Amino acid sequence: MSPVAHGVIALLPEACTSCMICVRECPTWCITVESHAEQVGEPGARRPRTVSILDRFAIDFGLCMYCGICIDVCPFDALEWAPAIDNSAANRNDLVHDTERLAGWRMHD
Amino acid sequence: MSAESRTVAREAWEETLGDLKAQGFAYLDLLTAIDRGDQIEVVAHVVEPVSAGQIRVSTRVPAVDPRLATATQLFPAAAWHEREAAEMFGLVFDGHPDPRPLLRRASPGRPPLRTATVLAARVAVPWPGAADPESAGKGARRRQLPPGVPVDWLDETST
Numbered sequence: 509m510s511p512v513a514h515g516v517i518a519l520l521p522e523a524c525t526s527c528m529i530c531v532r533e534c535p536t537w538c539i540t541v542e543s544h545a546e547q548v549g550e551p552g553a554r555r556p557r558t559v560s561i562l563d564r565f566a567i568d569f570g571l572c573m574y575c576g577i578c579i580d581v582c583p584f585d586a587l588e589w590a591p592a593i594d595n596s597a598a599n600r601n602d603l604v605h606d607t608e609r610l611a612g613w614r615m616h617d
Numbered sequence: 618m619s620a621e622s623r624t625v626a627r628e629a630w631e632e633t634l635g636d637l638k639a640q641g642f643a644y645l646d647l648l649t650a651i652d653r654g655d656q657i658e659v660v661a662h663v664v665e666p667v668s669a670g671q672i673r674v675s676t677r678v679p680a681v682d683p684r685l686a687t688a689t690q691l692f693p694a695a696a697w698h699e700r701e702a703a704e705m706f707g708l709v710f711d712g713h714p715d716p717r718p719l720l721r722r723a724s725p726g727r728p729p730l731r732t733a734t735v736l737a738a739r740v741a742v743p744w745p746g747a748a749d750p751e752s753a754g755k756g757a758r759r760r761q762l763p764p765g766v767p768v769d770w771l772d773e774t775s776t
Contacts, residue, residue: 526750527750528746528748528749528750531745531746531748532746534745534746537739537742537744537745537746539745540745541745541748541750542748543750544750545750560750
């Protein structure tokens, strides 16, 4: 199996900024991103900075057509192809991979 | 891989394919359709097996009267292609021996691959991209719509 094989889409949760670009570009609407805003105080800053914290990132592989547009458009390289091909399931709900499962597809750190 | 292209009138469709078959283009590689707005373009791709020469034949039928002679008498393999093109683009292939839908159950409504067809699932399912984390709790700054969807799209389908 080639290491660049387009088997499944892996997520690097720490790189994701919940910017929603992948969700909006996805032709099959298979990506769900849930996030909340948090105030982060920085030394020397007069006001706290608002950052988005990713709560849940899910891809429904029952809808995904493996086009890879989400990987191409991600400005933070939080998505990548992984060679795993064993992402089948006995029912439709199990085809929805959430944050931890998507992160588990990563080949390297 | 380039193929010679020929565009013929609807009336010459069967004759053109028959002539090509007689010239040795005996293998039907593909038959499909493209929505050109007020016309539906039907494309057939035939191959000459020895030299692997290819010819692409296309014709256009009016979208309001999308009838075309079947090619199944010449190429039995056209049967499935024509059934698929018929259900996806609303085409009618005159003389087809088995015009049942190939992939979908027969259903009322517009053919799904006509560009004028609004996909019902896109209305029923909320667009996940509508969520706006930057203005969470403050109300969206602007209404988010999927790319390529007209602003009045949802209003049009809900009436």
